[in-house]
Amino acid sequence: MIKAFVVEQERLRLVDDFSANRDRVVWADLLTPSRDEEDLVEDWLGIGVPSREEMEEIEISSRLYVEEGVYFMTATLPAHADDDNPVMAPVTFVLAGQRLVTIRYHEPRAFTTFPQRAEKAATGCTAGDTILAGLLEAIVDRLADVLEGVGNEVESISNSIFYARETKASKRDRDFHKLLKAIGRKEGLVSHIRNSLMTLQRLSGFLANATITPKNAKDMRARVKTLSRDVISLSDHADFLSQKITFLLDATLGMISIEQNAIIKIFSVAAVVFLPPTLVASVYGMNFDFMPELKWLYGYPMALALMVVSAIGPFWFFRHRGWL
Incomplete structure (x- = not known):
């Protein structure tokens, strides 16, 4: 499926027919594209787009590269991150001058919330680079919300460990069993978020050297720099949460040993x-x-x-x- 967006009064608007509006389209979002849809976008860009197998390669040279003046950037993003077992998959951003193409095979929430916000209010999304910056900011905001939720749940687990209300040993054993499962799920979620932030950190560094529209060069560099700082800050917070989860795991095992x-x-x-x-x-x-x-x-x-x-x-x- 191709979601095509055009710019009208500095706002994004979704159009139904990509082929009929190809000269006006600034962002083409490919969701689980078919071979025909890939061919259509490749003809529009004038260059090939990576396949799913190429997107899943972990080498940096396969995820961040320039080909014929077109920038290819791939990051691993979570979908359904409100659950303890999110879907992790790569998303490729192709920046070709004033045009942006995104290729994905899952549905991170930012790809739904960002177009809705950019359609209702003027967010300065006038070209591919500014749309990419806004989309990445929405992705980072989403990851921040996920980490905030994990932090609250980890604090709740901590209270359950150190301020247990149960006095019967049998009930405490059941509680410890549940706590170990909850701790394991939170550690898995935080690990996924850390991996996603690592790929975004590499992407933001690569994007800082990408060709930026001279008209918005100063503003774009500032946005990319801020984005990079936010990603580093979230990575540090994710490391802190991971250390706290490890501490809670050790504490839970210690409590079980004491019992x-x-x-x-x-x-x-x-x-x-x-x-x-x-x-x-x-x-x-x-x-x-x-x-x-x-x-x-x-x-x-x-x-x-x-x-x-x-x-x-x-x-x-x-x-x-x-x-x-």
Whole structure:
């Protein structure tokens, strides 16, 4: 599918027929294009566009390059980033003079929100370079919102770990199981965002050296510089979130270890407390013919009292030492 946009009064307007308006189109957005649609855009640009296989190559030379004066830039962007398992796929930006072509096979939200905003208000999108700058700014804003949401959820996980309300061990175990899953999902999401920001950082550096319309050269350089700073700032924030998630993972595992040690401690103390009574019962359970206490009137109560005292003694000792 080809979404073609023209400029009217410094606003973008979506046109239905690309072929009928090809002389006016400044931005062609290709979403899962067919071979015929690729041929149509290649004829419009005068140069070939990369295939899906070429877009997925990870070498920088395959993602950022210049060919016949046309700039090709590929970045990995997330779609459905509100979920913990976003769809990550490459998006290629082709800047050919006053024209911009984007090729993608998924739907990042910025490709929906940016055209809507640029259609309602004059955003200065008059050519391919300014449209590209505005689109990249929308993408960075979206990534910032995603990281902000992750930060809030990580803070909630932190409160659940260090301010747990459950007192029953069985419920705490279920909570820890859920927390480990939540921590793993957040780490996966942050890793995807960090990868996307890394590709955008490389793209912004490459774009700073791209050919820019002389009329808007100063403004464009300032926007690209600001964009690069925003990407670096978000990368630092993503690193911070990743470190905090790692800390929460270690803390959760530590809490689980403490819970397990407490259970083992209870069993160990119980075993030691009941060991002396078991010894007394074993002694008086032996079948010897000559045992003085067997025919004693108070032999049975004495044995019971001895077992109770031998159990209370270790228990009191443990409490006195602060082990319980």
